[in-house]
Amino acid sequence: MEVVEKKNKNKQYKPILDGIPDWPVYQLSKNRKEFIEEVAQKTFAHIKKNRPSPKQIIDEIQATVYREQQRMKRNRWRVDPADEPKFWSTIKNEVVALSTKSPEESEAKADEILYRIVFRYANEIAGNFKATSYRLTREIIKFWFARLLNGARVKKFGAFFRNRYSLRDKIHIVGKVGQLRKLAKEGTIVMVPTHFSNLDSILIGWIIHSLGLPAFIYGAGLNLFNIKIFAYFMNSLGAYKVDRRKKNAPYLETLKFYSMLAVQKGAHSIFFPGGTRSRSGRLEKQLKLGLLSSTIEAQRNLYMETPVGEPVRKIFIVPVTLNYHFVLEAPDLIDDYLSSKGQDRYLPEQDKYGSWQLLQFLFKFFTKGSNISVSIGPGLDIIGNHVNDAGNSLDAHGRIIDTRDYFISNGTVTADKQREDEYTRMLSQKIVSEYHRINRVFASHLVAFVAFELWQKKHPNLDLFGLLRLPEEDQEIKYEEFRAACKRVRKEIYRLKAENKIYHATHLKGKIDLVIRHGLDNVGIFHLKRPLLIDKDGNIITKDFSTLYYYHNRLVGYDLEKFV
Amino acid sequence: MTLKSLSENDKPIGVIGAGNFGSVIANLLARQRNVLLYARNETVVENILSKRENRGYKMHERITPTNNLSAIAEQCDIIFPIVPSAHFRSMMKELSPYLHPYHLLIHGTKGFDLMLPDGQTIDTMAKLNRSMVKTMSEVIAEESVVARVGCLAGPNLARELAEGHPAATVIASHFNEVINVGKRLLRNDHFQVYGNNDLVGVELAGVLKNVIAIAAGALSGMGYGENAKGLLISRGMVEMVYLGRALGGNTKAFLGIAGIGDLATTCNSSLSRNFNVGFRLAQGETLENILASTDEIAEGINTVQIAKKCADYYKVRAPITSTLYHVLFEEMTVKRAIEHLMRYPLNVDIDFLAE
Numbered sequence: 001m002e003v004v005e006k007k008n009k010n011k012q013y014k015p016i017l018d019g020i021p022d023w024p025v026y027q028l029s030k031n032r033k034e035f036i037e038e039v040a041q042k043t044f045a046h047i048k049k050n051r052p053s054p055k056q057i058i059d060e061i062q063a064t065v066y067r068e069q070q071r072m073k074r075n076r077w078r079v080d081p082a083d084e085p086k087f088w089s090t091i092k093n094e095v096v097a098l099s100t101k102s103p104e105e106s107e108a109k110a111d112e113i114l115y116r117i118v119f120r121y122a123n124e125i126a127g128n129f130k131a132t133s134y135r136l137t138r139e140i141i142k143f144w145f146a147r148l149l150n151g152a153r154v155k156k157f158g159a160f161f162r163n164r165y166s167l168r169d170k171i172h173i174v175g176k177v178g179q180l181r182k183l184a185k186e187g188t189i190v191m192v193p194t195h196f197s198n199l200d201s202i203l204i205g206w207i208i209h210s211l212g213l214p215a216f217i218y219g220a221g222l223n224l225f226n227i228k229i230f231a232y233f234m235n236s237l238g239a240y241k242v243d244r245r246k247k248n249a250p251y252l253e254t255l256k257f258y259s260m261l262a263v264q265k266g267a268h269s270i271f272f273p274g275g276t277r278s279r280s281g282r283l284e285k286q287l288k289l290g291l292l293s294s295t296i297e298a299q300r301n302l303y304m305e306t307p308v309g310e311p312v313r314k315i316f317i318v319p320v321t322l323n324y325h326f327v328l329e330a331p332d333l334i335d336d337y338l339s340s341k342g343q344d345r346y347l348p349e350q351d352k353y354g355s356w357q358l359l360q361f362l363f364k365f366f367t368k369g370s371n372i373s374v375s376i377g378p379g380l381d382i383i384g385n386h387v388n389d390a391g392n393s394l395d396a397h398g399r400i401i402d403t404r405d406y407f408i409s410n411g412t413v414t415a416d417k418q419r420e421d422e423y424t425r426m427l428s429q430k431i432v433s434e435y436h437r438i439n440r441v442f443a444s445h446l447v448a449f450v451a452f453e454l455w456q457k458k459h460p461n462l463d464l465f466g467l468l469r470l471p472e473e474d475q476e477i478k479y480e481e482f483r484a485a486c487k488r489v490r491k492e493i494y495r496l497k498a499e500n501k502i503y504h505a506t507h508l509k510g511k512i513d514l515v516i517r518h519g520l521d522n523v524g525i526f527h528l529k530r531p532l533l534i535d536k537d538g539n540i541i542t543k544d545f546s547t548l549y550y551y552h553n554r555l556v557g558y559d560l561e562k563f564v
Numbered sequence: 565m566t567l568k569s570l571s572e573n574d575k576p577i578g579v580i581g582a583g584n585f586g587s588v589i590a591n592l593l594a595r596q597r598n599v600l601l602y603a604r605n606e607t608v609v610e611n612i613l614s615k616r617e618n619r620g621y622k623m624h625e626r627i628t629p630t631n632n633l634s635a636i637a638e639q640c641d642i643i644f645p646i647v648p649s650a651h652f653r654s655m656m657k658e659l660s661p662y663l664h665p666y667h668l669l670i671h672g673t674k675g676f677d678l679m680l681p682d683g684q685t686i687d688t689m690a691k692l693n694r695s696m697v698k699t700m701s702e703v704i705a706e707e708s709v710v711a712r713v714g715c716l717a718g719p720n721l722a723r724e725l726a727e728g729h730p731a732a733t734v735i736a737s738h739f740n741e742v743i744n745v746g747k748r749l750l751r752n753d754h755f756q757v758y759g760n761n762d763l764v765g766v767e768l769a770g771v772l773k774n775v776i777a778i779a780a781g782a783l784s785g786m787g788y789g790e791n792a793k794g795l796l797i798s799r800g801m802v803e804m805v806y807l808g809r810a811l812g813g814n815t816k817a818f819l820g821i822a823g824i825g826d827l828a829t830t831c832n833s834s835l836s837r838n839f840n841v842g843f844r845l846a847q848g849e850t851l852e853n854i855l856a857s858t859d860e861i862a863e864g865i866n867t868v869q870i871a872k873k874c875a876d877y878y879k880v881r882a883p884i885t886s887t888l889y890h891v892l893f894e895e896m897t898v899k900r901a902i903e904h905l906m907r908y909p910l911n912v913d914i915d916f917l918a919e
Binding site for chain 2: 383385395396397399401402403405406408409410411416418419422423425426
């Protein structure tokens with residue numbers, strides 16, 4: 001029995017800005033040279049400020065040269081520029097020569113070297129947005145997705161070239177879309193999505209386009225640029241490069257200033273604040289504070305640099321959750337998680353993907369009913385206050401407040417690192433609670449949660465790792481018991497929704513048997529070993545306990561356990 | 565810099581609440597800056613204006629009394645709310661529409677706020693958890709947009725401060741900025757100001773010590789001596805740490821001025837209201853009788869009730885608190901209570917510090 005899929009009501013959105021030349025990211029790339037110089041100068045000044053003595057600067061340069069040479073020796077990539085070894089050996093020689101110079105000369109020269117390093121990094125990081133290739137990429141992606149979708153869905157000759165379905169039917173966008181579009185005109189958007197899958201960034205890119213928003217910039221791992229075709233797409237979508245091999249201070253500072261100044265100049269950005277994909281399948285609880293704190297700093301800089309009385313461009317944080325029935329990497333992610341938690345008590349089984357599996361997945365994704373939904377959260381200011389459609393910050397009672405006031409001390413805007421660290425913490429907590437609020441429960445999340453909790457309840461003395469090694473004959477739940485528990489948990493989810501603490505997909509409503517069916521049909525649908533199935537006697541069984549645990553984790557944190 | 569400090573001196577400092585502690589803090593602040601003091605009662609305002617006197621304290625000439633709450637928010641950037649915990653939330657609700665994110669609030673209230681489900685009272689609730697029990701800084705955060713919040717705690721007996729005896733206080737806040745402002749405004753030759761970043765820990769220490777203060781009064785009222793008091797202070801301290809940790813504070817705050825400092829002071833002083841409640845109980849007076857004869861609120865009575873019900877919820881061993889609860893609300897005599905405590909099977913001296 002198939003649960004009928006409704007034709008998506010999502011409408012087509014008109015672009016909020018007419019031509020690409022109006023886009024902030026285009027402006028940024030047009031003035032690329034000046035921008036890179038500004039990044040380099042500000043980074044340089046910042047490093048100098050924190051290392052007042054010439055000795056500290058020279059130490060920093062030496063450490064950087066050493067690390068870079070080690071990296072080149074051990075781990076060179078195709079994208080790495082050819083002149084790299086020469087650049088660093090020149091720097092090394094110049095640093096050695098410093099000792100023969102007078103203190104004044106040596107100080108000036110060290111500064112010059114540091115600037116050269118930072119400038120090189122800024123150039124490496126900088127994105128290369130091109131309007132022509134953006135348009136081309138967009139069309140290619142649209143065209144092929146549509147072909148796949150229609151070819152698979154419409155069972156008629158020539159269906160391949162029909163346009164009956166579009167990606168919009170696969171991907172539901174819910175939440176504060178209208179507000180997001182308005183805010184993107186009023187100020188600068190920093191979108192902070194949850195991160196579960198490598199598909200996320202592609203998905204977000206498509207969503208931004210389909211909502212009629214100008215391209216957003218985001219940091220993409222430099223490893224992706226090794227593949228030429230990827231590099232082309234990434235560049236055209238406004239990505240800048242993040243090289244995770246480089247951990248030296250000048251590089252990290254340059255990176256920080258790059259993203260911060262881009263936001264400050266009005267480039268809409270995407271940060272994944274969880275830092276990395278969620279390994280456990282839980283909604284992010286701990287966020288990386290670095291990017292959030294540079295967002296706050298960018299806003300404060302705007303307040304400081306704009307003369308009093310003139311309008312200041314505001315930065316809006318928009319939390320987004322991505323909701324899947326199926327996460328391609330789930331078995332690997334949960335293995336990572338369990339091995340780091342369980343140490344030697346957990347031995348992961350090998351189960352890797354090649355490109356063939358990836359293709360299979362894409363095909364299945366388009367042919368079968370595994371929908372994705374994206375919840376757009378309400379806009380927040382950089383402290384975490386909700387904003388209205390005009391971009392004004394509101395207090396809990398709906399009164400308009402001035403975000404600038406948060407930075408005021410004795411009547412003027414001041415920079416106070418410790419204060420901003422505290423604001424970063426507040427913002428991060430707010431984002432986490434918004435994630436939980438806008439999270440959209442699917443039937444598959446419900447069944448996975450209930451099944452795992454039931455097993456846990458049956459074996460109260462086993463810890464997680466004991467549970468994962470449960471013999472097969474114990475891995476069975478009577479359908480009636482399962483059904484009753486699902487009903488209780490669903491009721492509680494309804495109650496939480498009424499209190500505005502969670503959302504659920506429309507398919508969660510209706511007859512519980514249908515909902516369970518829908519959930520079982522979809523949970524981890526394309527895994528080789530299904531996390532949850534119904535056996536021939538009509539009872540619930542699992543073929544992969546740890547993946548079930550992964551999908552179960554999506555509903556952890558709502559105190560639903562006691563209703564199972 | 566001169567320009568900046570000039571502008572800083574323009575605005576008066578606000579104090580909300582003209583009770584004992586509020587009046588003394590207003591006087592301390594007035595040594596450096598103009599002060600706007602809010603009193604709910606108009607006669608208090610008139611008395612300060614005409615006689616320069618309140619609750620037996622001489623009021624500094626730089627203090628301007630008012631009973632207009634919005635004026636405090638409009639004229640002052642830095643405000644010290646010092647009102648009893650029972651009125652704190654309603655005061656914040658009234659003040660909140662006039663507050664902005666540039667305000668700094670440093671409160672001096674040592675009590676809990678209670679928010680119960682509809683139709684419930686503290687007597688109908690068998691247990692209480694943290695979602696119902698809030699510290700004052702949490703009330704400020706819930707009711708207003710002010711982010712930069714701090715609290716003032718420590719052994720600050722109002723009478724001694726007024727007389728200029730040497731003393732110290734701690735200002736706790738997540739924001740160093742708030743701590744520094746507090747130091748700048750309050751510090752003088754007789755008054756030392758320390759900083760602490762564990763806001764909730766310091767608040768809890770200040771609140772929970774009131775329980776032990778009542779117990780100390782009771783011991784004293786029974787005529788017991790210094791051994792008994794030493795026993796009470798040290799065991800009371802352990803109990804505070806456990807309860808405090810269950811409610812979200814760190815151990816460290818309890819070892820500082822707001823914890824052991826305040827505890828030792830209140831347990832030795834007949835100036836303390838909480839101590840007095842315990843003393844009179846031991847002398848055989850009833851709680852009703854005691855409450856009827858005093859005009860200021862002893863925060864400790866309310867705190868005993870809340871702390872006991874929290875201890876039950878979080879399954880924390882708190883023998884002193886729960887025995888005191890029986891004395892206050894269930895007619896156990898102080899004598900029986902002490903007998904009960906002395907038979908209590910406690911064996912480990914210190915078990916709250918990591919080795």
